[in-house]
Amino acid sequence: MEYTMLFSPVTINKLTLKNRIVMSSMVTQYAASNGEVTDQMIHYYAERARGGVGLIMIEATYVERQGDSYKFGLGADTDEMLPGLTRLTNAIHACGGKVGLQLQHGGRTANPLTNGGPIKFVSYIPGVTPYEGARVLTKEDIADLVKRYAEAALRARKAGFDLVELHGAHGYLLNQFLSPFTNLREDEYGGSTENRLRFPLEVLKACREAVGKDFPLTVRLSVEEFNGTGLTLESSLPIAQAFVDNGIDALNISVGACETNHYTIPPAVLPEGLNADRAAAVRRAVEARVPVAVAGRIHNATLAESILAEGKADIIVMGRPLIADPYLPVKSQADRLTDIAPCLSCNEGCVGIPFGNVTCAVNPRAGQEARFPHIKTDTPKHIVVIGAGPAGIQAALTAKEKGHHVTLIEREKTLGGLLHVACRPPHKEAFEKLRLYMEHAVQQSGMEVLLGTEADVSLIRSLRPDMTVVATGSEPVVPGFCKNSGAVTAQEVLLGRKTGQKVLILGGGLVGCETAEMLAEQGREVTILELRDTLAPDMEKRTRIFMMARLKELGVQALLNTEVLEVSGLHVRVRSPLHAERSLDEFDSLVMAFGYRSRNLLQQQLAEAGIPFTAAGDCVRPSKVITAVRQGFQAAWPL
Incomplete structure (x- = not known):
């Protein structure tokens, strides 16, 4: 299929993007403790630039240290951040990418444990905003924050960013001013829509003056908050119109706030492209005077193309799919859809961050690009992998990619292990996509596959492997x-x-x-x-x-x-x-x-026979796909 619109250029102010895919800003927790750019962050974003995305939007970046919402949040609050930010833009540009910086202040979502506090919020809300270690913003504070946004925007331009986005969504400070749920002020910054817009528009105007009329400025908006008294689509349309009237260059449409961020990073129960119709309403309201971007479970080029073709949006924002497979854009453009690792919308690695910062259930290299480069071994070995569930398949694919000869043994007649079960509950269809992707990858790899084969000590000895990976999985517990x-x-x-x-x-x-x-x-x-x-x-x-x-x-x-x-x-x-x-x-x-219990009989037999092996996946301890894939990868990587 040809994706004519998706891979056509689009212009934001004077900036032309080669295609209409924007990598969404997703906080990685890869920054240093003082907010500086790290090598890990550079390698992570550079890999996505190599994958062909039109624009990379760097994660929420605080404009004031007290506005940092994260343990390892990225900062643009002082000139000391310029060298790292410049290294980041240079790396992305060297890989053929364009890059924007999203400016953020946490307001009531700020993290005083890491930023020193106090928490600053728009207005006190009983039962919602904290009482201790916090205070309501004064007019002097507001004026100071306007200045800080403008200074951060200028730093972004000096550092080589191609665009700056104001984060006015997801419960952060600009959104807190815009929302009647969080803005209960009785001065000129609260009450009417005009008053609630005052601070965000002051920020926009100050940033415009700082960066110049030809530099792209965009805004991300939550057009629906799902929290009762907050923003609705109807009440958000005048806000979008006001931003356009005051010179914004593009609108990035999302949903959700602090208490409703399960809509912001939607799990698989929510429909794909859930915000497309909302973006269409915004686009109509602003009469398509500026490009409108949309996010929300847009995981493949086919859906993205249909949203563009129907005139619902001008730009497609993808986050988690580009963590799962950085090369989704180039693979889609080349019509290699079966080669794309599917995002499961599981939120286990990108949001749950069980290993300390962003990773991915289907991409164990995510965030570890420098540590685990795509390299071939100088000493090919024969690797036998027993069990073709997620852990075994990942181990086999990793070993094969490194140049080893691989034999994959599975006692059933099909590949996938418990993925055959995981895909059966409602809203879990993506697990079947993962199984098909892994099956296709095994077929394309050229490795030797023995299906319907029960592995035992005798068989393994006859294959004479240099190393054996045991991934025999688990079975249901029956008390x-x-x-x-x-x-x-x-x-x-x-x-x-x-x-x-x-x-x-x-x-x-x-x-x-x-x-x-x-x-x-x-x-x-x-x-x-x-x-x-x-x-x-x-x-x-x-x-x-x-x-x-x-x-x-x-x-x-x-x-x-x-x-x-x-x-x-x-x-x-x-x-x-x-x-x-x-x-x-x-x-x-x-x-x-x-629950499940490990199948580890073969491990015991191999140990007794003196045959070396590495175990991975559920046969070590029953867990989720993210753990199985990670363990399979780590079992094969050192080989």
């Missing part, structure tokens, strides 16, 4: 009290096993809740029994917000703080602090969702 009870596993249900009308799910973790949602959508009456006091505490928090709401809407019941004592047929004996012991006899199907 002794459930054996011979007629209960089925959640995995069996997800793969198509039929249940009765009234279903009791034993276990309310991630898998139990996903299974409950699937069955409830099929019209079953579902109850979840959980030993802990909450459901799915292991679920990514944004995804969990939507999950809990959906379970409630579907009528799923939960028995929390409840222990299973005995299962006999459909008779379940339980105990809880509220009800002591009692019997549950009203269900006609029992589903076990007690």
Whole structure:
């Protein structure tokens, strides 16, 4: 497919971009503790520039140290930041990219633990804004902040940035002034839309004076906040018009605020391109006088092209997909769609940052580009990988990329392991895309693949590997009290096993809740029994917000703080602090969702036989895809 519009140039003020893909600003936590640019940050952004994106928008960058919202936030508040910022722009330009800097002040979202405080907010809101270590901005403070924004914008131009964006979205300071939820001021900076616009427009005018009329200035706006009294699309249209009337060069449309950032970084339950119609409304309101950009689960070139072709926006903003695959633009333009690593919208690495800063569930190199370069080994070896789930496939692909001869062994007749299960719950279709991507990558690699083959010590010895990677995965836990009870596993249900009308799910973790949602959508009456006091505490928090709401809407019941004592047929004996012991006899199907246990028998056999190996994935400890992929990569990288 040809993406005629997506890969056509677009002009913002005097700046022409080679295509209409903008990498969204996403805070990486790669900055130094004092806010300076680091080598890690430079390598990360340079890789995305090599991937062909039209413009890279560098993450929220504070204009005042007390406005820093993060532990390792990027700063543009002093001239001491200029050398690092200049190195960053030079690196991106050297890779053929254009780069913008997003200017931000956290306001009530600032982090006093790292920026020294105090927290500065627009107005005090009981129960929302803090009382201690905080204060409301005075008019003198406001005037000072206008100056700081302008000085930071000038630094950005001096450092070689091609564009500056004002962050007026997602609950940061400019958004706090614009929103009637956070702006309860009674002076000239609060009340009417005109007054709430006063500070943001003062910032715009000061920045324009600092950088000149020919330098591109854009603004990111949350046009809907989903918090009751905050901004709605209707109330945001005059705000967008005011920015255009006052000389903004482009509008970047998003949604969400502090308490509703699960819409800002939308999980897979929300539709792809969820903000396209909102951007279209803004574009109509401003009569397309400036380019309008839109973000929000636009993960592929086909959807991006359709949004442009329908006139809903002029520019497509992608964030997480370019973390997953920096080369999405060049691969899309070359019609190599099957070579693109798919973003799962899982938020496990980019937002959950389990390893300290931004990474990715499907791209273990994200943020580690210098540490793990694409290089070939000088001493090719024979690597045997046992198990073709995410960990095993990643290990095999990594070893093959480095130039080793690889044999991948899988006891089933298909590749993918538990990805076959992970893709079955509602809204998890992206996990099937990941399986197909990995399957295609294995086929393209030319490695030797043995399907339907049970690996044992004898087979491994006959292959004479230089190193063996064991990734034999995990299997559902079936407690002794459930054996011979007629209960089925959640995995069996997800793969198509039929249940009765009234279903009791034993276990309310991630898998139990996903299974409950699937069955409830099929019209079953579902109850979840959980030993802990909450459901799915292991679920990514944004995804969990939507999950809990959906379970409630579907009528799923939960028995929390409840222990299973005995299962006999459909008779379940339980105990809880509220009800002591009692019997549950009203269900006609029992589903076990007690988690997974490692398959590690082969590891024991190899150790006894004296065959060296490295283990990765669920056979070490059952976990999520992000951990499996990371461990598979790390198992193969040193080889």
